[in-house]
Amino acid sequence: MGKLLNNCQERGLRLTNQRELVISIIENSNDHPDVDELYKRAAEKDNSVSIATVYRTVKLLEDANLIEKLEFGDGRARYEESGKHHEHLIDVETGEVIEFIDEELEELKKQIANKLGYKLIDHRLELFGKKIKL
Amino acid sequence: MGKLLNNCQERGLRLTNQRELVISIIENSNDHPDVDELYKRAAEKDNSVSIATVYRTVKLLEDANLIEKLEFGDGRARYEESGKHHEHLIDVETGEVIEFIDEELEELKKQIANKLGYKLIDHRLELFGKKIKL
DNA sequence: CTAAATGCAAAACCTTTGCCTCAAA
DNA sequence: TTTGAGGCAAAGGTTTTGCATTTAG
Numbered sequence A, B: 001m002g003k004l005l006n007n008c009q010e011r012g013l014r015l016t017n018q019r020e021l022v023i024s025i026i027e028n029s030n031d032h033p034d035v036d037e038l039y040k041r042a043a044e045k046d047n048s049v050s051i052a053t054v055y056r057t058v059k060l061l062e063d064a065n066l067i068e069k070l071e072f073g074d075g076r077a078r079y080e081e082s083g084k085h086h087e088h089l090i091d092v093e094t095g096e097v098i099e100f101i102d103e104e105l106e107e108l109k110k111q112i113a114n115k116l117g118y119k120l121i122d123h124r125l126e127l128f129g130k131k132i133k134l
Numbered sequence C: 001c002t003a004a005a006t007g008c009a010a011a012a013c014c015t016t017t018g019c020c021t022c023a024a025a
Numbered sequence D: 001t002t003t004g005a006g007g008c009a010a011a012g013g014t015t016t017t018g019c020a021t022t023t024a025g
Helices: A003-010 A017-027 A035-045 A051-063 A103-115 B003-010 B017-027 B035-045 B051-063 B103-115
Strands: A067-071 A077-081 A087-091 A097-100 A118-131 B067-071 B077-081 B087-091 B097-100 B118-131
Touching (some): A003 A017, A017 A077, A035 A051, A035 A077, A051 A077, A118 B103, B017 B077, B035 B051, B035 B077, B051 B067, B051 B077, B103 B118
Parallel strands (some): B087 B118
Antiparallel strands (some): A087 A097, A118 B118
């Protein structure tokens, strides 16, 4: 069973068909679907799912810190599982999202927060770039 | 005259009272007002300004790369003058926004983009932290 | 059974836009 | 005078919510 579903059980949340479905879609998505996209993918498998439930489910998971809200500047919230521990570079020409992880960057962010007298709780970073032609 | 106003003239845009007012508010704000806040501050000085004009003005300035849109995750766009060249750390307990600049970080972001085969065009970074009690 | 979750549609937000009027150049 | 800009209100898009109904536990 996936981590998300597991955690929902532990928290005493009801495992409804709709929740299981939405959660499994999030767990099995490698891209960064917005709510409407999650809804479409869910509705394909079970057309009784409503978009309100998708919104309620992502809010639930977000409040539980199980998923993270991403904002790529297009006015729609996107989601991905927490703890994936990677950052995003967005190709400004194609919209493609490249994931990366850089330990030096992770360390530097903590250091900066500390230097300012803060403990780093969370962060959000997006790079926007243009592909270098070879 | 401020840089923003100056640049509008150069671009042949009309310097209406409303534009001048909105621009002066942006130039003289040290925080990160959202559109509604800009509108309120403008309306205080001239109650004929409409929120549509504020939206049109920020879009104008944003398209001209004179101001930058910030998203702190609350669903409202915030703006600040471009070229201020600083990042934001948000105090998760008070909502206070601390600005900082770290050259090592700036350099690292460029390096990371390059390593991935991209030229860094833009970026967005927010740190969220809790104040360390002494 | 009972409280929690869902579906539906309405409402709430933020933002954009059409249209007519006004004013900068 | 001419064309860009503004005001107003309606429309658009995303997200939230009230309420009656269903369902997991």
